[in-house]
Amino acid sequence: MTTVISSKPQENSAKNLASVSLPSWLEHKLGNWLANKLTKFIESQIPANARLLDMVSSFQQGQCLYVVAKLKVADCLVDSPKHIQTLAEELKVQADPLARIMRYLCELGIFGQDHLGRYTLTQVSELLVSYHPQSLRPVVLLYNEETYNVWANLLHTVKTGENTFTSTYNTPFFKYHSLYSDFADIYNQSMASLSILLDQAVAEDYDFSVYRTLADIGGGQGNLLRQIAERYSSLQCILFDTQAVLTAEVKEQWQQDPMDNRVKLQIGDFFQSVPTGVDAYLLKNVIHNWPDEQVVQIYKTIHQAMKPQSRLLLAETVIFDHDAMQRMKLKLDLNMMVIHSSKERTVKQHSELLETAGLKIVKIVPTRSHLSVIEAKPMNSY
Numbered sequence: 001m002t003t004v005i006s007s008k009p010q011e012n013s014a015k016n017l018a019s020v021s022l023p024s025w026l027e028h029k030l031g032n033w034l035a036n037k038l039t040k041f042i043e044s045q046i047p048a049n050a051r052l053l054d055m056v057s058s059f060q061q062g063q064c065l066y067v068v069a070k071l072k073v074a075d076c077l078v079d080s081p082k083h084i085q086t087l088a089e090e091l092k093v094q095a096d097p098l099a100r101i102m103r104y105l106c107e108l109g110i111f112g113q114d115h116l117g118r119y120t121l122t123q124v125s126e127l128l129v130s131y132h133p134q135s136l137r138p139v140v141l142l143y144n145e146e147t148y149n150v151w152a153n154l155l156h157t158v159k160t161g162e163n164t165f166t167s168t169y170n171t172p173f174f175k176y177h178s179l180y181s182d183f184a185d186i187y188n189q190s191m192a193s194l195s196i197l198l199d200q201a202v203a204e205d206y207d208f209s210v211y212r213t214l215a216d217i218g219g220g221q222g223n224l225l226r227q228i229a230e231r232y233s234s235l236q237c238i239l240f241d242t243q244a245v246l247t248a249e250v251k252e253q254w255q256q257d258p259m260d261n262r263v264k265l266q267i268g269d270f271f272q273s274v275p276t277g278v279d280a281y282l283l284k285n286v287i288h289n290w291p292d293e294q295v296v297q298i299y300k301t302i303h304q305a306m307k308p309q310s311r312l313l314l315a316e317t318v319i320f321d322h323d324a325m326q327r328m329k330l331k332l333d334l335n336m337m338v339i340h341s342s343k344e345r346t347v348k349q350h351s352e353l354l355e356t357a358g359l360k361i362v363k364i365v366p367t368r369s370h371l372s373v374i375e376a377k378p379m380n381s382y
């Protein structure tokens with residue numbers, strides 16, 4: 001039977017008892033539950049026609065955010081507030097359309113205005129600054145370029161059952177990623193910035209102390225691996241991904257990283273082979289990119305490389321009933337359908353795919369993010 005448990009015993013329990021602190025994953029779940037209830041209450045007070053009209057036009061918000069992100073408006077406001085004329089001249093665009101977009105985004109709380117009418121940054125638009133350490137600018141670009149075009153063909157998926165990325169761009173997503181380096185840059189940066197909070201949640205809420213070796217398969221540029229390696233000082237790690245991700249530039253960055261002696265980079269294809277005999281194989285946000293058949297193939301490749309006592313760790317979205325983060329998870333699921341012909345999965349769906357590849361779930365560890373860590377092992381192992 002699958003159990004849902006918290007992985008880490010609370011350190012310093014006396015101190016925690018005194019301050020009555022909850023595990024961070026539970027605090028996170030309670031916060032989401034409350035926010036969800038409040039949102040639903042507020043929505044129930046809005047007339048149905050107003051709600052529907054607001055929803056159907058919500059793409060306009062995305063497009064306005066896209067324009068300001070593409071133009072790097074936020075970068076221009078870092079040093080000082082600016083009047084619209086100054087902004088338009090610096091950015092070499094028309095003042096009137098930009099002013100109307102900025103007026104709308106101010107109303108949404110994205111930008112502010114000072115008493116002289118000059119535009120200022122808010123906590124939200126600070127995250128659009130291109131060099132902010134947690135910048136979401138690449139995500140805004142990713143969502144409003146290829147992803148936006150693909151979503152415009154959603155009906156195609158419903159009629160044919162195919163994803164619309166392949167038909168819109170005549171190329172499957174990861175092939176496109178390997179062909180177009182500009183797109184790969186935006187995608188890789190987006191994954192890195194989306195991952196900042198998720199990586200911290202996985203690194204802190206799952207207990208990696210029982211492993212001596214860890215391979216992050218499809219690990220991107222290694223942000224999660226760096227966080228885990230920093231926390232577990234004797235862990236030897238392998239960062240495994242494709243050539244399009246582990247570029248010469250990424251390798252060079254790792255060579256200058258203090259963790260470099262414990263993190264080895266390996267280029268490869270998880271449909272062919274992965275490093276053998278590692279204690280833990282981690283896959284974060286990888287499985288949801290693939291249809292069932294390919295997922296089983298990936299699991300079989302990893303299973304072949306595992307020792308009997310190895311573990312497979314899936315840091316993934318798990319769809320549970322009555323989940324306060326359900327809206328977000330179901331939206332992610334649709335993105336997977338439209339782009340990759342894949343899905344976010346329930347425990348039963350995860351379990352069935354693992355079993356087809358000769359693996360079984362040991363436990364599911366919640367984290368303070370929407371991700372859970374599914375720990376699996378080879379069937380018939382100890």
Ligand SMILES: C[S@@+](CC[C@H](N)C(=O)[O-])C[C@H]1O[C@@H](n2cnc3c(N)ncnc32)[C@H](O)[C@@H]1O
Pocket residue numbers: 174191192195217218219220221240241242245268269270271283284285286289
């Ligand atoms: C959604 S990203 C997740 C990256 C990272 N794990 C994270 O959470 O930020 C999926 C990753 O799988 C990698 N990938 C796709 N196909 C692969 C393959 N055949 N072999 C190895 N890695 C692959 C991609 O390059 C990408 O880095």
